[in-house]
Amino acid sequence: MIMKLFQYLQYPFVRYALIVGVLIALCASLLGVTLVLKRFSFIGDGLSHVAFGGMAIAGVLQTANDMFVVLPVTMLSAVLLLRTGQNKKIRGDAAIAMISVAALAFGYLLMNLFPTSSNLSGDVCSTLFGSTSILTLSKKEVWLCIILSAVVLAVFVLNYNRIFAVTFDETFAQASGMRADRYNLLIAVITAVIIVLAMNLVGSLLCSALVIFPALSAMRLYSSFRDVTVCSAVLGVICSLLGIVTAILAETPVGSTIVAVQVLVFGICCLLEKRKKA
Amino acid sequence: MKKKIWCTLVCTALLAGTFSCTSSTPSAPSAPASSEGAIAVDLTDMSANMVYAQVYNMVNAPEEYRRKSVKMRGLFGIRQDEKTGAWHYGCIIQDALACCAQGIEFIPEKEMTFPDDFPEPGEEITVSGVFDFTTDGQTINCILRQAVMEE
Numbered sequence: 001m002i003m004k005l006f007q008y009l010q011y012p013f014v015r016y017a018l019i020v021g022v023l024i025a026l027c028a029s030l031l032g033v034t035l036v037l038k039r040f041s042f043i044g045d046g047l048s049h050v051a052f053g054g055m056a057i058a059g060v061l062q063t064a065n066d067m068f069v070v071l072p073v074t075m076l077s078a079v080l081l082l083r084t085g086q087n088k089k090i091r092g093d094a095a096i097a098m099i100s101v102a103a104l105a106f107g108y109l110l111m112n113l114f115p116t117s118s119n120l121s122g123d124v125c126s127t128l129f130g131s132t133s134i135l136t137l138s139k140k141e142v143w144l145c146i147i148l149s150a151v152v153l154a155v156f157v158l159n160y161n162r163i164f165a166v167t168f169d170e171t172f173a174q175a176s177g178m179r180a181d182r183y184n185l186l187i188a189v190i191t192a193v194i195i196v197l198a199m200n201l202v203g204s205l206l207c208s209a210l211v212i213f214p215a216l217s218a219m220r221l222y223s224s225f226r227d228v229t230v231c232s233a234v235l236g237v238i239c240s241l242l243g244i245v246t247a248i249l250a251e252t253p254v255g256s257t258i259v260a261v262q263v264l265v266f267g268i269c270c271l272l273e274k275r276k277k278a
Numbered sequence: 279m280k281k282k283i284w285c286t287l288v289c290t291a292l293l294a295g296t297f298s299c300t301s302s303t304p305s306a307p308s309a310p311a312s313s314e315g316a317i318a319v320d321l322t323d324m325s326a327n328m329v330y331a332q333v334y335n336m337v338n339a340p341e342e343y344r345r346k347s348v349k350m351r352g353l354f355g356i357r358q359d360e361k362t363g364a365w366h367y368g369c370i371i372q373d374a375l376a377c378c379a380q381g382i383e384f385i386p387e388k389e390m391t392f393p394d395d396f397p398e399p400g401e402e403i404t405v406s407g408v409f410d411f412t413t414d415g416q417t418i419n420c421i422l423r424q425a426v427m428e429e
């Protein structure tokens with residue numbers, strides 16, 4: 001099996017998949033801690049449905065790179081979700097459900113009205129579940145992913161203290177002169193970027209798993225923000241690597257295998273937590 | 279805290295660097311090189327996901343595979359040209375979810391007639407041949423020439 005793995009590593013598309021997988025998992029798991037603590041776990045799911053709609057629009061417009069349409073549409077929706085969430089008439093969870101379901105429905109409608117290939121069910125399936133799209137990345141897509149991941153990581157590290165403050169006590173952060181709205185907006189925009197990147201790895205339906213599972217697993221083991229963030233990043237990267245390698249060797253779908261590994265790790269972390277308490 | 283995060287980032291960068299440096303050749307071709315006469319791309323020796331990804335690459339960058347010998351296993355497919363009435367034979371590969379499929383047409387080395395010399399459409403076949411492609415406007419048609427079907 002090890003020999004087989006080394007044989008597969010000779011292929012550039014396998015190395016691309018591992019590089020992109022590691023970077024996406026790292027970005028998603030770092031931000032996941034903030035999103036879970038801010039009770040924004042479901043925003044990832046909502047935005048991934050919006051990204052599906054964006055993908056359908058990109059298909060209709062026949063753009064050279066889908067990312068140029070999907071990214072702005074998802075970012076705009078992230079800002080809208082944040083603004084609508086502050087609206088007292090439509091509460092946060094209702095806003096997420098409304099936008100995500102509408103985007104999913106319009107996306108599927110557009111794909112049916114303006115099919116870009118003869119295999120519509122295949123297109124929908126690979127967009128929703130990722131299929132093998134992580135193994136079919138071009139060099140340009142890999143570079144775009146590396147640049148976007150680097151931007152996300154740099155923003156997170158440089159604004160770590162402010163993100164920490166906004167995550168735990170937004171009111172106090174505002175009272176101490178920090179413009180919490182700006183940082184909430186920053187978090188929403190970074191989340192949108194991560195979701196768009198993660199669609200290549202696990203598909204739009206499974207995107208939020210990359211965001212929430214590493215954070216939730218890390219929270220079983222550690223209690224401080226710093227330890228949870230580092231543990232979440234490590235678990236996210238390990239799960240992603242294990243998932244991709246298992247999928248390639250065991251002939252299983254990549255996205256669902258990564259999520260299955262994350263669920264397994266979450267279970268192990270729960271058991272370790274119980275053992276620690278006993 | 280920043281130190282720990284930077285350490286994590288550096289480790290990830292090193293990990294990514296390791297993967298990008300395991301290339302067999304500096305130019306990193308899409309398929310490993312092979313000696314003359316041997317099968318350059320053996321798709322029968324790969325897992326379903328690898329086969330699907332490899333065929334996807336072959337269809338999207340066919341110039342890298344031209345004149346290379348290819349061996350593949352997949353489902354037998356057939357279609358008749360409405361204008362000329364000629365039969366076109368193909369080997370179809372599905373991904374792990376079985377929702378996406380890629381196919382490569384093959385032209386048998388010896389003269390063969392359908393249906394006598396071929397299996398039923400949808401049956402599994404193993405074909406080897408020399409990779410080539412033709413262009414029709416923006417459409418690229420990949421073909422295995424001098425193809426031989428294994429029993």
